[in-house]
Amino acid sequence: MSTAGISANKLELLQIAKAVAQEKSIDKEIVLKAIEEAIQKAAGQRYGAENDIRASLNPITGEMSLKRVITVVEEVENESAQVDLVTAMLDNPDAVIGTTFETPLPPIEFGRVQSQMAKQIIMQSIREAERARQFDEYKTRVGEIVSGIVKRVEYGHIIMDLGRTEAIIRREETLPRENVKSGDRLRAYILEVREEQRGSQIFLSRACNEFMSALFAQEVPEVYEGIIEIVAVARDPGSRAKIGVRTSDNSVDPVGACVGMRGSRVQAVVNELQGERIDIIPWNDDAATFIVNALQPATVTKVVMDEEENRIEVVVPDDQLSLAIGRRGQNVRLASQLSGWAIDIMNEEQESERRQKEYKERSELFIEALDVDEMIAQVLIAESFTNLEEVAYVAPEEISSIEGFDESTATELQTRAREFLEKTAREQDEARKAAGVEDDVLTIPGVTLPMAVAFGENEVKTVEDVAGLIPDDLRGYNEMIDGERVHEDGILESFGLSNDVAQDMIMQARVLAGWIKPEDLIIETEEEEVVVDENATPTAEDVFGS
Numbered sequence: 144m145s146t147a148g149i150s151a152n153k154l155e156l157l158q159i160a161k162a163v164a165q166e167k168s169i170d171k172e173i174v175l176k177a178i179e180e181a182i183q184k185a186a187g188q189r190y191g192a193e194n195d196i197r198a199s200l201n202p203i204t205g206e207m208s209l210k211r212v213i214t215v216v217e218e219v220e221n222e223s224a225q226v227d228l229v230t231a232m233l234d235n236p237d238a239v240i241g242t243t244f245e246t247p248l249p250p251i252e253f254g255r256v257q258s259q260m261a262k263q264i265i266m267q268s269i270r271e272a273e274r275a276r277q278f279d280e281y282k283t284r285v286g287e288i289v290s291g292i293v294k295r296v297e298y299g300h301i302i303m304d305l306g307r308t309e310a311i312i313r314r315e316e317t318l319p320r321e322n323v324k325s326g327d328r329l330r331a332y333i334l335e336v337r338e339e340q341r342g343s344q345i346f347l348s349r350a351c352n353e354f355m356s357a358l359f360a361q362e363v364p365e366v367y368e369g370i371i372e373i374v375a376v377a378r379d380p381g382s383r384a385k386i387g388v389r390t391s392d393n394s395v396d397p398v399g400a401c402v403g404m405r406g407s408r409v410q411a412v413v414n415e416l417q418g419e420r421i422d423i424i425p426w427n428d429d430a431a432t433f434i435v436n437a438l439q440p441a442t443v444t445k446v447v448m449d450e451e452e453n454r455i456e457v458v459v460p461d462d463q464l465s466l467a468i469g470r471r472g473q474n475v476r477l478a479s480q481l482s483g484w485a486i487d488i489m490n491e492e493q494e495s496e497r498r499q500k501e502y503k504e505r506s507e508l509f510i511e512a513l514d515v516d517e518m519i520a521q522v523l524i525a526e527s528f529t530n531l532e533e534v535a536y537v538a539p540e541e542i543s544s545i546e547g548f549d550e551s552t553a554t555e556l557q558t559r560a561r562e563f564l565e566k567t568a569r570e571q572d573e574a575r576k577a578a579g580v581e582d583d584v585l586t587i588p589g590v591t592l593p594m595a596v597a598f599g600e601n602e603v604k605t606v607e608d609v610a611g612l613i614p615d616d617l618r619g620y621n622e623m624i625d626g627e628r629v630h631e632d633g634i635l636e637s638f639g640l641s642n643d644v645a646q647d648m649i650m651q652a653r654v655l656a657g658w659i660k661p662e663d664l665i666i667e668t669e670e671e672e673v674v675v676d677e678n679a680t681p682t683a684e685d686v687f688g689s
Contacts (some may be wrong), residue, residue: 155326159616165375171369175200175202178197179198179200181205182207182617183198186209188210190248190358191223194223195211195213195223195224196210196211197209208247210246210247211246212224212415214226215240215243215244217240227627228240228445231244247467259494277339277343278336280419281343282343285334285336286332286357287357288331288357289347289360290328290329291304292304292328292329293325293326293328296325298314300313303329303347311347311348311562312348313346316346317349318349318419319478320417321417329349330415333346333348349380350381352376352377352378355386355416358411362402362403362409362412365395365402365493370392374425375481376481377481379420379476379477380419383477383531384419387426387433388424388425388426389426397423398424422439423479424436424580431448433482434455434478434484436483437477437480438474440466441466441474442459443467444491452485453483453484453485454484454485455495456489458489458491459490460490460491461490464489467488475488502524505524505529507523509528514592515556522545522547526545531563534556534557534560535557541552571595571596578596578600578672579602580598581604581606583655584609586606587655589647590609594635594638597634597637601634603634612652614642614645615631617635617649618633618635
């Protein structure tokens, strides 16, 4: 073979490496390193795998050189590739540990086996580099919308061709009832890019809340520019959604801007989401006002908020109840998700019945405990006294200042209230002892005598017993049995403990039991289960679950 032919072949090798690098969008150096590795492997087969053979490719001339390398080491493990320091110093007095001796080797002829092996090595290196490139490219694009062609649909999962790579929309991230077939063009949200054993995996979503926000950013310039902020999104994918929007620019109507001229902007989003109805609601920092807006088109006549429990009671006219709840509870459920509040919906008749029941129970308690007539009990209720503790321990002037009462009346009422509470406490303590509940249980922060009695009724008798519980044991929980939602009562369910309070009580018991140290006390937030009361108006969570 002539020198000119050899040079042409060498340059052709460089050109091939460059072309492959451009086609696969990877660094040319990676391809050259793969070629060097392939030649080293082939040379290892030719001269013996025990030898340390290294190949180098000149990236300019295409010259390939082979050499055998022997390294100076303290203890020789491979005589073909290593030499001890004493022997090395016979040839080179300046040798030290780590010094290498290189011997040039003649180029090798590639047979069929060597060529196949070299091809596999090069292709494997290129695939790994391509996967690394894809991972680096798409991991910075999480949160963006991409467009691609549906390649195939497998068991509800959609495989999409994004051009130079594939991505997957898992079944739970697709729109229900959306008819997708090969060749369709879809837009989706890059949810996650994960590096796995078989390469980087790109997971897309069309059902997540962020996809809707990103679509509005594409269709509404004010959202893209940050003039309008989408504060919250709640979706029933493919069916209905609610979004809360606000702006710091008083000259901009956030709802009108998102709707667009004749609904053009919101309609573009609706079309992308297969007709999903979208309610655009002006955000309000006042939770009650925002929730009232979120429940539209239903009209709300009254709201009662419980900030400690993060619950709100909403009263609507009788003819608006079904509208407020929505089909299968959809309207109230989305409003609850959007606001972050648990919403109890009731009509005016139900609210009136509930308040009458509460009034009657409170009145009977005051009549029995204070030994007074119904009129005095009603006066106390009208003055916003809700329990005996308030009557017993408020400042006396708060009672004496009531019209028709004086200081002696106040003193007598407080004395009777305290005596009744003390008597009840003694009876409860006797019941606790009779149930075998140890005194130490009362040292758990938050545990009261009535709670201790309830513990005894449920065979929870020691600090260790309390420490071994979980919040669901105290608060109750729901589970699905044969397709039906079944409620299991909690030990302290009647006390209305929040999830945080129940968990704190258990963790404090674990400290007292010596299971953990006070400094290690970490309160883990668990998802609250909603209690089902057959006589109460169901919330969205009661009907459909969280």
